[in-house]
Amino acid sequence: xxxxxxxxxxxxxxxxxxxxxxxxxxxxxxxxxxxxxxxxxxxxxxxxxxxxxxxxxxxxxxxxxxxxxxxxxxxxxxxxxxxxxxxxxxxxxxxxxxxxxxxxxxxxxxxxxxxxxxxxxxxxxxxxxxxxxxxxxxxxxxxxxxxxxxxxxxxxxxxxxxxxxxx
Numbered sequence: 001x002x003x004x005x006x007x008x009x010x011x012x013x014x015x016x017x018x019x020x021x022x023x024x025x026x027x028x029x030x031x032x033x034x035x036x037x038x039x040x041x042x043x044x045x046x047x048x049x050x051x052x053x054x055x056x057x058x059x060x061x062x063x064x065x066x067x068x069x070x071x072x073x074x075x076x077x078x079x080x081x082x083x084x085x086x087x088x089x090x091x092x093x094x095x096x097x098x099x100x101x102x103x104x105x106x107x108x109x110x111x112x113x114x115x116x117x118x119x120x121x122x123x124x125x126x127x128x129x130x131x132x133x134x135x136x137x138x139x140x141x142x143x144x145x146x147x148x149x150x151x152x153x154x155x156x157x158x159x160x161x162x163x164x165x166x167x
Contacts, residue, residue: 035077035086035135035143036062042144043075046151069155075147082136088118088147090154093127097165103127110157118150127161129154 039062043052047066055063061084064075071090078084097103107120107127118131131146 035080038140038143039064039075039077042147068151071151071154071158073151073154082134084135085132086135086138086143086146087132088150089123089128089130090150091126091128092154092158093161093165095122095125095127096167098167099165103165115153116149117146118153
């Protein structure tokens with residue numbers, strides 16, 4: 001004979017498991033740090049004068065600007081989905097410059113071994129140190145690393161490049 005009544009012990013165990021999973025998901029969601037909050041934490045620890053400019057657009061993107069050493073560093077987060085990007089840049093030299101052919105060769109050589117995940121580029125007639133990546137599976141440590149690398153390389157090289165190549 002088959003009993004069509006549910007087993008009370010099974011139902012209560014299943015209910016407890018479901019309630020526990022829901023509670024865990026709610027706690028995880030409530031304590032999750034957003035990418036923007038993580039970026040703000042990194043910037044707060046680096047900003048020389050503790051002055052940070054922040055902007056936000058309608059699409060959910062953010063832009064921060066802060067001073068690190070002798071450079072201004074820009075951090076842009078295009079949004080919070082895995083397809084969005086984190087871009088960090090700092091300008092180091094205004095163009096045109098003296099002996100641009102020599103400068104370009106120097107920058108390409110520096111891109112080879114001394115810029116890690118960043119690189120030198122030309123943006124709006126300025127030489128910049130830049131790094132960009134999607135935020136898919138990015139960790140807090142990676143966010144900190146990319147901001148630190150760009151800021152440090154720019155600050156370490158801006159005065160030298162300006163002294164040698166500014167017109």
